Amino acid sequence: MQNLKLRAEDIEDITIISAYLQDAITMMSDIIFQKDSHRFVMMLNRYVWENRCPDTGKVLSDSEMPCSRIRTGLHVEDVIKISSQNINTTLKDHPLELLAIEATQEEGEMAFVDFIFSGNGIIRLNCETISVHIQDIGAPWPAKCHPKHNILGALQENN
Numbered sequence: 001m002q003n004l005k006l007r008a009e010d011i012e013d014i015t016i017i018s019a020y021l022q023d024a025i026t027m028m029s030d031i032i033f034q035k036d037s038h039r040f041v042m043m044l045n046r047y048v049w050e051n052r053c054p055d056t057g058k059v060l061s062d063s064e065m066p067c068s069r070i071r072t073g074l075h076v077e078d079v080i081k082i083s084s085q086n087i088n089t090t091l092k093d094h095p096l097e098l099l100a101i102e103a104t105q106e107e108g109e110m111a112f113v114d115f116i117f118s119g120n121g122i123i124r125l126n127c128e129t130i131s132v133h134i135q136d137i138g139a140p141w142p143a144k145c146h147p148k149h150n151i152l153g154a155l156q157e158n159n
Contacts (some may be wrong), residue, residue: 004006021074046136068141
């Protein structure tokens with residue numbers, strides 16, 4: 001497996017990075033805002049989705065480890081401000097599960113990059129431009145299982 005290295009410079013690029021980082025795990029101790037250099041940094045344990053067929057979700061036959069995670073570094077440049085909602089930033093070792101990354105930007109306006117976590121947690125970055133980079137670090141290790149979401153079942157039960 002080749003380590004992943006991606007860069008996002010617009011909303012469409014963010015969608016791709018979001019897909020690769022879906023269900024990644026991090027902790028507050030692995031998140032830092034370097035105010036002087038306008039950089040947001042996060043280390044994550046990323047689930048290796050590329051071991052699965054995008055159409056069926058089945059394990060690819062040439063995968064050495066069908067269920068694995070890898071350490072991934074993320075940094076966002078040109079960050080002016082950071083805010084959070086429904087996240088206790090004092091719990092440094094509390095795991096946070098990343099569900100998605102979304103970005104918005106009006107022409108000529110500031111960009112907003114939202115990291116959406118389970119439990120309705122959000123970290124919002126106010127950025128001059130969209131400049132997000134991710135890179136895998138080291139080798140993958142076996143994961144207990146692949147993430148599963150019962151969102152459709154839960155929605156049907158509520159209706």
